[in-house]
Amino acid sequence: NAGVTQTPKFRILKIGQSMTLQCTQDMNHNYMYWYRQDPGMGLKLIYYSVGAGITDKGEVPNGYNVSRSTTEDFPLRLELAAPSQTSVYFCASSPRNTNEQFFGPGTRLTVL
């Protein structure tokens, strides 16, 4: 099993550009999450999903969108990139009824 994979690993965007961060898990986990981690800070939840077709906002959803058309994939969309979205983005997944989230390696995004 590859676990949770994220692409790309690094990306530089100009203000106003859009992009999609990809996340795939091969563990058949129901729950998936997107976090952002700013320098020296903990993880802030952006969006989460408890199953295909179901998504909900986390703590910091503004400026982002998600979709969950399959169990495996949970892409995160930035429509109009802003410097405040410069961060490291982590995707995670967990099985139903456990709290043990497994994280991907992260995407480091810089918006200039």
Add this chain to the structure above:
Amino acid sequence: GQQLNQSPQSMFIQEGEDVSMNCTSSSIFNTWLWYKQDPGEGPVLLIALYKAGELTSNGRLTAQFGITRKDSFLNISASIPSDVGIYFCAGRSESNFGNEKLTFGTGTRLTIIP
């Protein structure tokens, strides 16, 4: 929203020393988790705790779920160079049953002085 206070923020120790860090919450949690993050990588789960008073070990790591359900502790014995990294606590409250949302602490950065 829920907050987790993690302390200390950073630790500078010598190889072989024992390490203790803790996490406190403003509300009751039903689950406590401890993660380690190496530079440039995602957090990796170390220990999960599900019951008040529970004491669980993973090699040289031992974690405890506080009796009040508002705190948790992580101890590392006889530290080695590969222990360097950032340690995060995370907790899940009863209100998040069903979506399994976690609240993360701000991390403890562990550095080993040669």
